[in-house]
Amino acid sequence: MNNLKLFKRQSVNELATFYSFLIGFLIAIFIGSIILLIQDKNPFDTFSLMLRLSVGSVNSLSSSLNKAIPLILAGLGISIINSVKLWNIGAEGQIFLGAIAVNFVYINSQINNPTIHIFVLLIAGFIGGAICILIPAITKVAFGVNEIITTLLTNYIVIGITIYLINGPWKDPNSLNFPAAAYVGEEVFLPTIFGKLSFGFLICIFFTILAHYLKNKSVFGFEMRIAGGSAMTAVYAGINAKQKAFLAMLIGGGFAGLAGAIELLSQTHRVSTGISQGFGYTAIIVAAITGMRPLGIFLVGSLFGALSIGGSVIQTIGVSTYIADIIQASTLFGALIIQFFFNYQIRRVEND
Amino acid sequence: MIDIQLVGLLNATLQAATLLFIAALGELITEKSGILNLGVEGMISIGAVTGFMTAINTQNILLSVLVGILSSSVFASIHALVTVVLKQDQTVSGLILTILGLAVSALLGKNYVGKKLETKLENISSINEPSNILEVLISQNIIFYIAVVLMIITSYVLKNTMFGRRLEAVGEDSRSSDSMGLKIAKTQFIATCVGGAFAGLSGVYLTLSYVPYWTDNMTSGRGWIALALVIFGGWKPYRTALGALLFGFLEALVPRLQTYGFELSPYIVKITPYIITILVLIILTVYKGGITGAPKNIGVPFFRENR
Structure with missing residues (x-):
């Protein structure tokens, strides 16, 4: 029997976060366009106006x-x-x-x-x-x-x-x-x-x-990472984890x-x-x-x-000004979903 | 005969408490499975607007309630998809859910702002001048009794049924639950959607009886109070209800303080429940050796390592 299983990827692309954000943003623009179309507004006009009035001058x-x-x-x-x-x-x-x-x-x-x-x-x-x-x-x-x-x-x-x-x-x-x-x-x-x-x-x-x-x-940053990692490692390294936290x-x-x-x-x-x-x-x-x-x-x-x-x-x-909120939220949900595919791999495995 | 002001205070307390309690109870169920959903505010808002829209268009109260519950539940499934299936961060996903819920409901309800309801959720029996506490209790809105029933059922289900035990096992120790063959993803997915459904009911109550109209951001922080209530109640239904009564009492008390002749600032009264909640949390953590009742795996995505 074939089964789909989830594997954590060994190495994740350095720019994975960036790509997922970018794709998420495109998805959000797409969703925003649909909402605008439903409201009988031209998405292209709206977005170009948004662009002009937010970074155009x-x-x-x-x-x-x-x-x-x-x-x-x-x-x-x-x-x-x-x-x-x-x-x-x-x-x-x-x-x-x-x-x-x-x-x-x-x-x-x-x-x-x-x-x-x-x-x-x-x-x-x-x-x-x-x-x-x-x-x-x-x-x-x-x-x-x-x-x-x-x-x-x-x-x-x-x-x-x-x-x-x-x-x-x-x-x-x-x-x-x-x-x-x-x-x-x-x-x-x-x-x-x-x-x-x-x-x-x-x-x-x-x-x-x-x-x-x-x-x-910095040294402090390194100590923070250790302190946030395993309690035992911090003890061995002589780092006061509570103080760093x-x-x-x-x-x-x-x-x-x-x-x-x-x-x-x-x-x-x-x-x-x-x-x-x-x-x-x-x-x-x-x-x-x-x-x-x-x-x-x-x-x-x-x-x-x-x-x-x-x-x-x-x-x-x-x-509605809430369109911007929706684009923001959809970008983020989109990015989260895409990040999953950067971090995990779905493979077909045979059951024994 | 009891004081007419006291009756008013008691009524207002019960109504405010009901609204908070239903949402909190839903979040409690979700959190029991180890999923933290910070999107309560957004979910209440979705339930509130969809219920209100249905009520305006159909005048059918039962249908409106069902639509509100269902749409919040579907909305909560976004959180379930992102955190349970795709194993992304629960804190982040929940916060986005709040932003999305408030924005989507504002967009949906744009043409419904200021509209008047023809029908609304009714009180069980209409006693015009309740003269004792019993009469106040039996003349509440139907949602009040539903909340009481839900409290009893939830408490029973959590303690005495397979579903409840499974829920708790998953929230406490997902790794052992997994090796016992419990279906973690399915349990958490259901718990998240049930939490959404409860938030939806709370939202419907807000727009169909408590206020009753629709404006943007009318949830005004109640979702966040519901989150605090779960903590206050130590993840136990009855104690959460007690907390809801306390928060509801303070919400009801604030506008009445001046009539009672108190000099205390209403704004200071409003923050006391939060201070109490923090104190309760500290006391529980210190004296019970860290046992606050919080599910151990809350906020931790479950991933079975494959070899």
Whole structure:
């Protein structure tokens, strides 16, 4: 009798992740086209408009890249935490707490030099993100509490605190219809480099290189991989696995907190629920779909930034903005499905 | 005679709890088999919109409920296909399912925003002014009683039937289950679809009775609360129900706080269930030596090494 059996491939193509993503994207464009056709919209026109309005001019390209900054930074943080084989579902909360920390330091400090002031606020954001993951990190390392669950729960707590602050102690009396904190002063706005592109993008490039170095080239990265691998190997190698896991979590949380700080200082200029529109969740997917590679996160994060700008502008021609979400989700499901075929092989075997 | 405000609070608690509990119970079944599905929010949304659309077009309530359940179940099978058959990461797949579910339901329901229902899910008996707790309990929506029945059945099935034992074995130790000849993929596939069906029922209840209308993102985080509830309940149906009552009570309490004359901020009240859940999780982990009730293989794709 013949049977189909699954085999894990011995060697997987280096670019497998890239190819699966590409094929996934093509599948998604195909699905998007069908949905557009059903709605009596010309897919070609729609997609070319999306392309033009997301990357076609200096202004649109810079908006797209601005949108990519939080995705990339939070994604990098997630990939660092994944080096010790832990998940961080709490990037959304870390982004918010980063922004809260920025506002807290802004309100309670007096710094006259704007450059130093901005620098201090960015660090405050990083620390805010790290504080946000502190309880999941401690409970993971000390008691072994599942970090997927605790980081997920902290999102709600932090977003709850945000809503409390902008409706209570930090409420801006001038903002009547939309609860938000008062704007920060113009002296701490992040400068733009070209078009509308925020200085945050340079920070983003720097942190991408840093994360790449940290994960793949540094001693700490090597120790993280060992710590995340087998417990016994870590003991033999004299590596304190718990300490590495703890540090990795704090650094990863800090990356997401920094994303919140940049979002506040360059986009919203105040604490509100608009600090993140689900960036923390999208970042998890961006990180995972690239196999947790910093350079891949940078590229896919940029693409998703463009996609979300493109998705929001096609509303003007009466196409639902949710098309962009569907393209995003189908790309990812497509990529996951294709990745299976890169990693496994189906062979026909004879039963004995 | 009991206080009219108290009756209102009790009613609101039971309704909010029912909505959360059904979705949580479905996720519990899925997770028991070792599959984590973070797509609950998306699945509820799909059930909510398809049920609502059917109700508008056919005015047939039973059909609407069935369509909602079925479409969420089919939607959940995407997660099953990607994680069980193709062995991809469950966390990622579940998150994508949420994004896809919210987007697809918004697209489907575009022309249904603001439409009014002709018929909706009815209460069993209509007692206009319930004067004691018993009368409140017997005048609930039919879905409330279905939820109670589902709770009893699920608990029984998990503990006392072959299917339940198989489910638990697969979730706890897939390798041994495999060598015992249990069909892992089939069990997990079914459990995921059942989880989707429950989420669909919860969604139908949302649009056909609880609210009842359709707008984008109307699930407003309930799917995520359902996920927290499973943890709170230690993967046990009755304790999950208790958690649902607590979360439901707090949801019902928030808009009423001011009438009771409390100065406490409603936003702080809203986050207490999450803090309690984290504390419960820590206490369980510390005092029970890591036994939180979580299935051991949760999140781990099963692959039989071939030689």
